[in-house]
Amino acid sequence: MTNAGVPGVIETRDSYGETTLVVDPARLVEACLSLRDEHGFNFLSDITPTDYLGWGEVGVAGYFGTAAGRDLNAPGSQGLARLPEPKPKRFSVSYHLLRVSDEPARVRVQVWLDDGEPVATVLPVWPAADWFEREAWDMMGIGFEGHPNLVRILMDDDWEGHPHRKDYPLGGEPVRFSDEE
């Protein structure tokens, strides 16, 4: 897949046979329009936000080793493993695009955001972005500027917090109608 002429591309990565275009968040819609109209990516498969809080540190998910060696209190400890590549910002939002035509292809458009930093909606480019963006807002707290109905979709309307964030505890919920509540 050639990215010739896609505006706003900061970096192109090829790994595992997949192409990732890292795009300047300010020029996301421009890049998406170009991908749709000039490169034929007419199908938005998915929008996935990822939280990289604690990436490469001990104790969040990966259990990387400390300088002191293996941590006996962390059963999953890998000892002194190689630390993963640092990430530019806390959140990535990946747009998985598909070309439905005789020359099928996939590409991943990725933007990097800090907490609270919004990105423009791609709803005008692919109407399918509606629920995908609502889910990204609900689960990860990514703001999409210009989305006409950015409300929670999977959680209750009055829910606090964004459950898929790394600093959101797992299993911290009181059980409804029990003594805990």
Place this chain on the structure above:
Amino acid sequence: MAVLPSTRIYEGTRIPSPVPTILEVDPDKHDLEDILTINFGPNHPSTHGVLRLIVDLDGETVAGIRAVIGYLHTGFEKNMESKTWWKSVTYAPRVDYVSFQSNELVYVLAIEKLLGIEVPRRATWVRMALTELNRIHSHLIWLGTSALELGAISLLWYTFDDRDEILDLFEMAGGTRMHTRYFQVGGLAEDLPPAFTAETRKFLPRMLRSLDEYESLLDRNAIWLERTKGIGLLSAGDALALAQSGPMLRSSGVNWDLRKTMPYLAYDEVEFDVPVYPNGDVYDRYKVHLDEMRESVRIVRQCLDRIDEMDGEPWIADDRKVVLPPRHELHTSMESLIHHFKIVTEGYVVPEGEVYLAIESPRGESGCYLVSDGGPRPWRVKFRAPSFAALQATATTVQGCLVADLVAIAGSLDPVMGDADR
């Protein structure tokens, strides 16, 4: 709000604007004082699971609609992040509990892509056979419940009868009827029992006969035709714009099947046709489902031939860093014991990286996005749920329909709420 740039997709579209998933009542067409807003679901026998539709009715006509989901949200993806790769495979089939085998497959394939592990060919063909059987299983449930919702109760008993035979086959292969966890990173959990192919061969002709029966039950049934033809229209352009996939897309005239266009497993080595119908109504969706079951039978048959040829070949990769060693070695080999212990306690380590992998599940493009930080647990798991995408089409497909058709249309989108809500 910024001015929306003009888009080519939007020409001649029926997708509501500005929110594609909400149909607002048009004050030019309806007297707002006549509008009655009712809740359709989430606990309603004919909403196909815990789907809630807030419907604005003008008499019997649907004037506005919005779909509300999330009643079955269980946080699978978050849970999987706290389990090792090895253990999180168990969660994958439970996401879409009707096409469990497909979900298991997409997750396992995505991990294998990160690991770069080579799967023995016997495992690949067994995986194909079981996934296609699961496709028949899923379509049977769809057919039975959809017909039930339109009043054809008898069909449900027939389809569930056939479905049960497929579950028997799963039980034979993996030991459990649903959520088998039979697919394992590197191959299969166990080899197929010797009688599996013979039993499946007995089942396939029965299945084809049943399909002919279903067709004769429905295709010459005036009520069924009346209630499905020309209802729930979705054009090819709208289907693509709304990211519809699978039978939804193919019944709107788009010839797109990931098994053909971007083959995975060994789908490029089997012969099958992709049924495509042009009208984009409920009837065409029914036809696509029915034809797909016939094609699946064809694929399973070819798989069984190959599986029989490969009798005695390994069914799991020989990679001791990822795959559990054979049980009998544990008593004699220190190395195997250590590997077993390490995999069970810590899990295997998956190289750093991110992948997105999609397969054609019974509902369409079922994708899995994985991020690994090089540790024993997934950093991020995200499923691209075809049901979630399909439900986005409710507002486009129900326009101008009657409240009775709503049931037919919502059913024809084939949503599984576990998949949509995850």
